[in-house]
Amino acid sequence: MKNRDTLLHQQHLAYGWNTDWNNKMEQMPTSSRPLVPARVIAQHSHSYQIMTPGGEHTATVTGKYEYNATLKSDFPAVGDWVMAEKLPGETRSVIHYLLPRQSAMVRKAAGSAVDDQIVGANMDFLFITNALNQDFNVRKMERYLIAAWESGAAPVILLTKADLCEDPEAFAARMENAAPGVPVHLISALQDQGKEQLLPYLQPGKTIAVTGSSGVGKSTLLNWLAGEQVMDTQGIREDDARGRHTTTHRELFLLPNGTLVMDTPGMRELQLWDAHEGLEQTFSDIEELASNCRYRDCRHEFDPGCAVLQAIEDGTLEAKRLHNYKKTARELSHQVRKENSLAKKANKAAGSSTRKNQNRTKAGSWDME
Numbered sequence: 003m004k005n006r007d008t009l010l011h012q013q014h015l016a017y018g019w020n021t022d023w024n025n026k027m028e029q030m031p032t033s034s035r036p037l038v039p040a041r042v043i044a045q046h047s048h049s050y051q052i053m054t055p056g057g058e059h060t061a062t063v064t065g066k067y068e069y070n071a072t073l074k075s076d077f078p079a080v081g082d083w084v085m086a087e088k089l090p091g092e093t094r095s096v097i098h099y100l101l102p103r104q105s106a107m108v109r110k111a112a113g114s115a116v117d118d119q120i121v122g123a124n125m126d127f128l129f130i131t132n133a134l135n136q137d138f139n140v141r142k143m144e145r146y147l148i149a150a151w152e153s154g155a156a157p158v159i160l161l162t163k164a165d166l167c168e169d170p171e172a173f174a175a176r177m178e179n180a181a182p183g184v185p186v187h188l189i190s191a192l193q194d195q196g197k198e199q200l201l202p203y204l205q206p207g208k209t210i211a212v213t214g215s216s217g218v219g220k221s222t223l224l225n226w227l228a229g230e231q232v233m234d235t236q237g238i239r240e241d242d243a244r245g246r247h248t249t250t251h252r253e254l255f256l257l258p259n260g261t262l263v264m265d266t267p268g269m270r271e272l273q274l275w276d277a278h279e280g281l282e283q284t285f286s287d288i289e290e291l292a293s294n295c296r297y298r299d300c301r302h303e304f305d306p307g308c309a310v311l312q313a314i315e316d317g318t319l320e321a322k323r324l325h326n327y328k329k330t331a332r333e334l335s336h337q338v339r340k341e342n343s344l345a346k347k348a349n350k351a352a353g354s355s356t357r358k359n360q361n362r363t364k365a366g367s368w369d370m371e
């Protein structure tokens with residue numbers, strides 16, 4: 003029995019617990035309850051799967067947690083570390099509070115400035131995938147990059163299905179231009195090519211989220227990295243048509259080498275909102291040039307002494323890239339205005355019920371009393 007406990011304890015440690023998390027836990031208010039740290043590995047509509055020192059448990063949040071939560075993002079999400087209490091004699095736990103997130107992918111609920119949802123938390127790396135077929139789209143990748151920079155995780159671009167492309171290097175070069183400072187890797191899961199480039203990310207205890215549009219090969223990639231079938235792929239779904247794939251639903255997997263990988267939804271569902279920091283990082287080449295424009299509020303249009311236009315003239319910057327930058331900046335500003343006015347309307351309608359929101363504590367800093 004002793005052995006088994008030790009093993010499970012190690013298994014828990016393998017889910018990414020480290021001294022940083024231990025410090026965060028120690029900064030939390032003390033509790034008289036026997037709380038242990040656990041990591042959320044799947045989210046269902048009313049419950050979670052969590053990995054505790056005693057193995058995998060089903061869990062729900064306490065009533066007090068629910069009462070204090072005002073935003074969707076206050077609730078645990080896949081990848082979160084929570085403090086949980088085991089229910090006696092059961093493989094079930096209750097979640098008392100959340101440890102402050104180190105990084106988070108946020109999905110804005112459409113039409114609401116305040117109600118955002120976390121689609122993945124505490125990732126170290128974000129693999130942004132794009133397939134080297136008709137799917138290849140620089141502009142789409144720029145949007146993913148903005149979200150990635152906003153999340154706090156380090157973005158890595160994977161160009162998948164390299165076997166389908168005549169000149170993959172040319173596409174890689176285009177992507178590198180569009181993603182300054184972001185590593186770009188060419189891979190083919192089907193032909194087992196390029197895995198060695200991913201080894202620096204595949205470290206024990208590190209968490210990698212994989213994102214990208216449907217069909218780019220995310221599931222195939224995860225299975226390839228795992229060296230076994232951990233995800234259903236589209237090819238397989240087609241074979242067993244009538245919903246026979248009712249395997250237990252998991253969103254955070256432990257690879258045999260100790261790396262954690264997370265499956266996240268595509269960006270179609272991820273609205274960009276108030277992402278100006280991410281915009282600046284995604285277009286850091288333009289931001290850097292702009293710092294040399296004569297006027298601080300240069301619009302890079304017809305302005306004299308514009309370093310950005312000069313770079314286009316010199317051929318060191320693609321005109322298309324400036325075009326994308328401006329277009330995205332406009333979209334973001336438009337989105338912010340739209341959401342703000344919707345939020346104002348919602349606030350008016352809600353009246354006094356928003357008072358609770360103003361008093362709420364920040365996500366991750368739950369008061370234990």
Ligand SMILES: Nc1nc2c(ncn2[C@@H]2O[C@H](COP(=O)(O)OP(=O)(O)OP(=O)(O)O)[C@@H](O)[C@H]2O)c(=O)[nH]1
Binds near residue numbers: 162193217
């Ligand atoms: N030629 C080629 N095809 C691939 C490769 N990787 C995946 N595919 C194929 O692309 C299709 C989609 O792959 P999936 O892994 O299911 O894609 P996904 O991104 O997980 O799709 P969703 O689950 O819809 O998000 C399947 O038919 C795979 O066999 C690759 O490296 N080369």
Ligand SMILES: [Zn+2]
Binds near residue numbers: 300301302303305309
């Ligand atoms: Zn300028």
